[in-house]
Each structure stands twice: as structure tokens, then as C-alpha cells.
Amino acid sequence: MLSGWGRVPVPGREVRSEDLEALTRDAVLCRGLGRSYGDSSLPPPGRPVVAGTPLADRILAFEGATGRLRAEAGFSLFDLNRIFLARGFCAPVAPGTQFITLGGMVAADVHGKNHHRDGCFGRHVSRLRMRVADGTIVECSPEHECDLFRATLGGMGLTGHILEVECRLTPIPSPWIWRESERIADIDRFIEALKEAGPRWPYTMGWIDCLSRGRSLGRGILMRGRWAERAEAPPDPPRPKSRPAIPFVFPGWVISRASVRAFNALYYHRHRPGVERGIVHPESFLYPLDVIRHWNRMYGPRGFTQYQCVLPDTAGHGAARRFLELLTSRGGASMLCVIKDCGDEGPGLLSFPLKGISIALDIPIRDDTQSLVDALNELVIAEGGRIYLAKDAFTRPDHFRAMEPRLPEWTRIRRHWDPQGQLRSAQSVRMLGDRP
Amino acid sequence: MKVAVLGATKGMGRALARRMAQRGDAVALLGRDRGDLERSARDLEVRGGARVGTAVCDLERPETFAPALEEAETALGGLDAVVVTAGLFATQERLEADPELARRLLLVDFTNTVAFCEEARRRLLARGGGTLCVFSSVAGERGRKPVVLYGAAKAGLTRYLEGLDHRFRAAGLRTVCVKPGFVRTSMTDGLPAPPFAGEPEGVARRVLRAIDAGTPVVYAPGAWRWVMLVIRLLPRFVMRRVGF
Numbered sequence: 001m002l003s004g005w006g007r008v009p010v011p012g013r014e015v016r017s018e019d020l021e022a023l024t025r026d027a028v029l030c031r032g033l034g035r036s037y038g039d040s041s042l043p044p045p046g047r048p049v050v051a052g053t054p055l056a057d058r059i060l061a062f063e064g065a066t067g068r069l070r071a072e073a074g075f076s077l078f079d080l081n082r083i084f085l086a087r088g089f090c091a092p093v094a095p096g097t098q099f100i101t102l103g104g105m106v107a108a109d110v111h112g113k114n115h116h117r118d119g120c121f122g123r124h125v126s127r128l129r130m131r132v133a134d135g136t137i138v139e140c141s142p143e144h145e146c147d148l149f150r151a152t153l154g155g156m157g158l159t160g161h162i163l164e165v166e167c168r169l170t171p172i173p174s175p176w177i178w179r180e181s182e183r184i185a186d187i188d189r190f191i192e193a194l195k196e197a198g199p200r201w202p203y204t205m206g207w208i209d210c211l212s213r214g215r216s217l218g219r220g221i222l223m224r225g226r227w228a229e230r231a232e233a234p235p236d237p238p239r240p241k242s243r244p245a246i247p248f249v250f251p252g253w254v255i256s257r258a259s260v261r262a263f264n265a266l267y268y269h270r271h272r273p274g275v276e277r278g279i280v281h282p283e284s285f286l287y288p289l290d291v292i293r294h295w296n297r298m299y300g301p302r303g304f305t306q307y308q309c310v311l312p313d314t315a316g317h318g319a320a321r322r323f324l325e326l327l328t329s330r331g332g333a334s335m336l337c338v339i340k341d342c343g344d345e346g347p348g349l350l351s352f353p354l355k356g357i358s359i360a361l362d363i364p365i366r367d368d369t370q371s372l373v374d375a376l377n378e379l380v381i382a383e384g385g386r387i388y389l390a391k392d393a394f395t396r397p398d399h400f401r402a403m404e405p406r407l408p409e410w411t412r413i414r415r416h417w418d419p420q421g422q423l424r425s426a427q428s429v430r431m432l433g434d435r436p
Numbered sequence: 437m438k439v440a441v442l443g444a445t446k447g448m449g450r451a452l453a454r455r456m457a458q459r460g461d462a463v464a465l466l467g468r469d470r471g472d473l474e475r476s477a478r479d480l481e482v483r484g485g486a487r488v489g490t491a492v493c494d495l496e497r498p499e500t501f502a503p504a505l506e507e508a509e510t511a512l513g514g515l516d517a518v519v520v521t522a523g524l525f526a527t528q529e530r531l532e533a534d535p536e537l538a539r540r541l542l543l544v545d546f547t548n549t550v551a552f553c554e555e556a557r558r559r560l561l562a563r564g565g566g567t568l569c570v571f572s573s574v575a576g577e578r579g580r581k582p583v584v585l586y587g588a589a590k591a592g593l594t595r596y597l598e599g600l601d602h603r604f605r606a607a608g609l610r611t612v613c614v615k616p617g618f619v620r621t622s623m624t625d626g627l628p629a630p631p632f633a634g635e636p637e638g639v640a641r642r643v644l645r646a647i648d649a650g651t652p653v654v655y656a657p658g659a660w661r662w663v664m665l666v667i668r669l670l671p672r673f674v675m676r677r678v679g680f
Contacts, residue, residue: 013626016625017625018445018447018622055621055622058475058479059478059479059483060475060478061478061482062482083482
């Protein structure tokens with residue numbers, strides 16, 4: 001059995017090798033570190049073996065003058081940080097976890113706390129080496145085979161197997177983070193505060209309490225950060241953090257409405273009113289969830305899904321409020337609800353973000369999860385927004401088509417490179433109508 | 437330390453070479469495929485900063501041993517240690533079904549590995565000594581059902597290394613025999629992982645400490661020392677009944 005981070009298994013198995021070129025020769029799908037929540041990294045029912053990339057993790061070139069890095073697709077963001085932060089470079093985007101591979105970062109065209117300023121990962125990728133469906137190996141870039149390149153950014157590994165990635169790292173003054181956090185009383189002020197912080201701060205994001213209602217609907221903590229200047233940073237590089245693990249799968253009742261409400265209230269009130277600021281370890285700012293290994297076991301034996309959507313600015317200020325009102329009226333309990341303002345849409349043809357507000361929430365799987373996701377999707381469609389494939393396990397094909405006017409163009413390019421539909425995933429079978 | 441590693445492009449060898457490069461050791465990579473060696477060399481250079489040498493060496497072709505070690509020694513400007521992590525592995529069922537593969541495995545994992553070690557030993561002793569670190573296996577500790585042939589080759593290798601240690605330690609040759617238990621690498625991919633299964637990075641940390649200290653025998657992960665102690669003490673009639 002094999003599952004995504006949401007721990008909902010399907011029959012399948014992963015084969016790993018250092019030799020990714022050989023491994024992908026007739027593979028149906030590649031899988032990195034398995035951090036996509038839903039079924040994006042899971043095999044289709046008829047071909048239950050995926051090619052695991054994490055052993056293909058060699059750095060092939062690095063230029064200190066330009067920050068240009070080329071590495072095999074299984075090279076992880078964790079290793080990237082470990083090696084390059086101390087040398088004055090960081091990854092061009094700051095997603096929620098560092099336990100992801102370069103190949104996965106391209107396939108999901110990941111974004112992060114700096115999306116409002118720096119866009120998705122794909123904007124910083126200069127070249128890809130891929131094995132396409134007919135077995136040949138192709139190099140693509142924004143200039144060469146640019147259709148394949150654009151369709152692969154955010155293409156969930158369905159346009160070809162990503163073998164090598166070339167991207168540009170960002171120079172930083174020190175490996176430490178200067179952080180400010182602020183308690184915000186409701187959703188409207190939250191969005192204003194995010195938009196206000198955007199021009200001044202490279203990293204912004206917020207955690208919101210999505211169980212609070214009425215006047216405090218969408219209250220939460222706003223985080224703003226930047227790399228610390230050399231003069232204000234501690235002299236030594238940050239030490240690796242110890243990572244305690246959740247040792248076993250919690251019983252299903254641990255995450256209940258009451259426990260989530262208590263956690264959310266505690267988290268909100270632990271922060272004093274107003275602003276807190278100071279120098280922090282980069283991991284505690286950039287990847288707070290990575291501090292606990294196997295935190296996905298918390299959601300019990302049925303697992304969980306993450307729902308992430310973006311609501312465009314064109315839908316107006318009230319869209320996020322309408323979303324949270326629908327969520328609270330449906331009793332959707334989420335311990336983790338993350339809000340972030342996104343910048344412009346990137347070059348990736350199926351890439352998730354667009355100019356607006358992104359909301360991500362964990363939903364423990366219950367009998368009514370499908371109808372909750374359906375209801376949220378209907379609102380997102382009405383607002384002109386869309387969902388993030390790397391998180392999804394429940395969206396219906398007609399809902400996805402309604403959200404994605406870019407889908408026909410992406411499908412045309414995908415079919416050009418893979419006419420027989422050899423590359424596919426559990427997700428593409430479920431949502432794009434691929435053969436099982 | 438100036439060290440030549442045979443089998444450094446994959447698995448535990450890769451993890452060990454990375455650790456060495458990161459702390460500033462000068463490393464030369466020995467292996468079968470020139471292109472693969474060059475890619476691993478670039479990886480180590482970025483991670484560690486020092487120039488990494490390469491030389492083609494194939495455990496199935498003994499005529500490559502001396503030239504490869506010569507090339508490594510020249511590239512590094514000397515040689516303080518030689519590490520061998522390369523070897524063949526196949527399940528007992530596959531080896532029983534394919535006698536040619538079984539013959540190859542015995543040749544590579546015992547005869548040719550010993551021949552390579554002999555070449556390395558001569559070179560290290562000629563320079564006044566050094567460390568020879570070779571990956572054997574816990575499979576060589578007892579005759580066991582799932583590893584009859586592989587275990588026999590590794591048992592032979594373990595005994596050879598023990599003898600070498602007794603014979604040449606006084607002359608300056610420190611022999612380190614590594615006995616990995618089950619480690620999650622591409623070699624063991626697809627096999628069911630037992631308790632105490634290890635990761636290559638953990639093994640590398642332990643082995644590097646053993647190389648520095650000149651420890652003659654090292655189990656990795658460490659828990660396998662106690663697991664194998666129990667297995668060595670089991671009476672023969674018990675071993676005949678159990679499946680491992």
C-alpha cells in the first residue's frame with residue numbers, strides 16, 4: 001500500500017534506485033518524498049508501481065557567482081538548505097515543508113511565503129531534463145521546447161518524468177530570520193494586514209482560527225519575516241533541530257471539534273496582543289510543521305485531506321469572509337488554517353496561485369468530507385478561484401474543469417508528448433479521466 | 437585523509453563519501469561507469485569543496501585493480517585509506533535459479549574483493565601503513581536459509597579481513613571490517629525491512645568513526661551487534677527450524 005501525506009492508502013508500491021534514467025524507462029509515474037497530501041503521487045489502479053526519486057539526489061553543478069544550481073530530481077529541499085544556507089543562498093521559494101524533492105517542487109510548481117513577491121518555483125527554473133513518454137530524453141526551458149516546459153511546471157509529473165532540474169538560488173545576508181508576528185482580530189483586517197505587509201516583507205503568511213465566528217471570524221496570527229542582516233544575526237550558523245516524532249497513529253477522537261477549538265483558542269491567546277519580534281531559527285519560521293516528524297499521524301486512522309484554494313482579488317474583499325462563513329456553517333474543523341496573499345499567475349500552465357488570497361485547511365476525513373469539499377468547491381468556482389492539485393483528493397472532474405480554463409491547452413500539450421496516455425496517476429484517473 | 441572508495445556512487449558508499457568530502461577529506465571514486473563516477477565527483481565537490489578524483493575499476497575485471505589504485509594515488513598525491521563498499525547482491529531464490537549469477541556473485545564478493553584488498557594492502561604497506569575498510573555483512577555470521585551463498589562469500593571475506601588485521605596491524609595496516617545489518621538502500625529495495633533496519637547516513641557516520649579509530653569490526657546500525665550475538669549463540673537445531 002502507498003499513500004500521500006494525508007495517509008489514505010491505495011494498493012501500490014514504490015521502487016527506488018540511484019539510476020533515475022533506468023528507473024523511469026517505462027514508469028507510469030514518479031514520486032518524490034510523498035508529501036503531496038492526496039493522490040497526486042499515487043499510482044493508477046492498473047499499474048501499481050511508482051518510480052521513487054529520492055535516491056537520485058546528486059548535485060550536478062553549482063555556480064557561486066550566479067546561484068545557478070543543477071541537481072537530480074530527488075535532491076531534497078532539506079539537503080539544499082543544509083548545504084547552501086550556510087554558504088549564503090536559499091531556495092527561491094519557501095513552501096511549508098522542506099521534505100520535498102526538486103522534481104516534486106517542479107511538478108507541483110510549489111509556492112510559499114514569498115509568493116506575493118517572487119512567484120512560484122517555476123519562475124526560477126531555467127532548465128529541465130526529462131524522459132518523455134516515448135522513452136526519449138528531452139531538455140526543455142523557457143526558450144527550448146517551451147510548451148513542454150510550461151506544461152510541466154505544475155503538471156503533476158504527467159507530462160514526462162523529471163530527471164534533472166536547473167534553478168537559481170537566492171543570495172541571503174545570513175542564515176537567520178528576522179521575524180515579526182502580530183495578533184489580528186478578524187478576517188477583513190487580516191487581509192488588509194497581509195496586503196499592507198506585502199511590499200515591505202519578502203515572507204508573509206498567517207494562521208487563522210477557522211472555528212471562531214461572528215465578530216472574530218478569521219482572527220489569527222500574521223507572520224512577517226526576512227533574512228537577518230549579518231550585523232543583527234548570531235555569529236554561528238543555526239544548528240540542526242531535533243525532531244521528535246508522533247510515534248503512533250492517534251485514535252480518531254483526538255482531533256474533534258472540541259480539541260481543535262481548544263487548540264485554536266490557546267494558540268491565539270498565547271500570542272500577546274500586538275506585535276512580537278526577534279531573530280529566529282530559519283526552520284521554526286519557514287517550516288514550523290517539520291519540527292514534529294509524522295505529524296500526519298495525529299489525524300487518526302482515517303487520515304485527512306488538505307483543502308487549499310485561491311480566491312481572486314477580482315472576487316472582492318468579501319470572498320474570504322464568505323468562504324470562512326460557509327466553512328464554519330458546515331462545521332469544518334481545522335487545526336491548521338493558513339492564509340496567504342498570492343501574486344500574479346506564473347508561466348506554469350496548471351500552476352495553482354493567481355493574484356488573490358489563498359486559504360489552506362486540514363480536514364480530518366469523516367463520512368461527510370466529500371460533500372464538504374463539494375460545497376467549498378462550488379463557492380470557489382462562483383468566486384472565480386481554483387484549488388491546488390498537490391493537496392487534493394476529493395475534487396470532482398466537472399468542478400475541476402469549471403475552475404481551470406487552462407486545462408484544454410495543457411491537455412493538448414500533454415497529448416502531444418504522450419499520445420497513448422502512458423503517464424498517469426491515481427489523481428489523473430480520478431479527475432482527468434485517464435484510463436485506469 | 438586521502439581516501440579511495442570503491443563503490444561510492446551508490447548506497448552506503450555514497451553516504452560515506454559525502455561525509456568524508458564534507459569534512460574535508462580528499463576522495464577518489466572508483467567504480468565501473470566513468471560517466472556515473474564523474475557525476476558523483478561533481479556532487480562531492482559541491483558538497484565538500486575539494487577536488488575529487490575518479491578511476492574506472494570493476495570488481496569483475498581484476499586487471500583494473502592496480503591501474504585504478506595507481507590513478508587514485510596519483511590524483512590524491514598519496515593514499516591513507518581504501519574503502520570497499522561495492523559488491524553483488526541477489527536473493528537466495530534468484531541465485532539458486534541462476535547458477536551463472538551465483539558463480540559471479542561468489543567470484544565478485546569473495547575472490548575478486550580479496551584480490552582488490554591484496555592490491556590495496558601492498559600499496560598501503562609500501563607507504564608505511566594506512567586503513568583498509570571493507571564492507572562485509574552480518575549475513576556472514578551464521579549459515580542461514582535466506583543467505584546461503586551470499587552469506588558464505590561474506591563469511592569468507594570476514595575471515596580474510598580478520599586474518600589480515602592480525603598479520604599486518606603491527607606493520608601499520610589497520611583493517612576495519614564493516615558488518616551492515618539491513619540498511620535501506622537500492623540494493624535492498626523491495627525486500628521487507630526487519631526491525632533495526634538502518635539508513636545509509638547513519639551507517640556512514642558510524643563507519644567513519646570506526647575508520648578514524650581503527651576499530652577492527654563494526655556493526656551498523658549498532659543494534660545488529662547484539663542481534664547477531666544472539667543469532668551466533670543459537671544452537672544449530674534452532675537455526676534449522678527458524679526462517680531467518
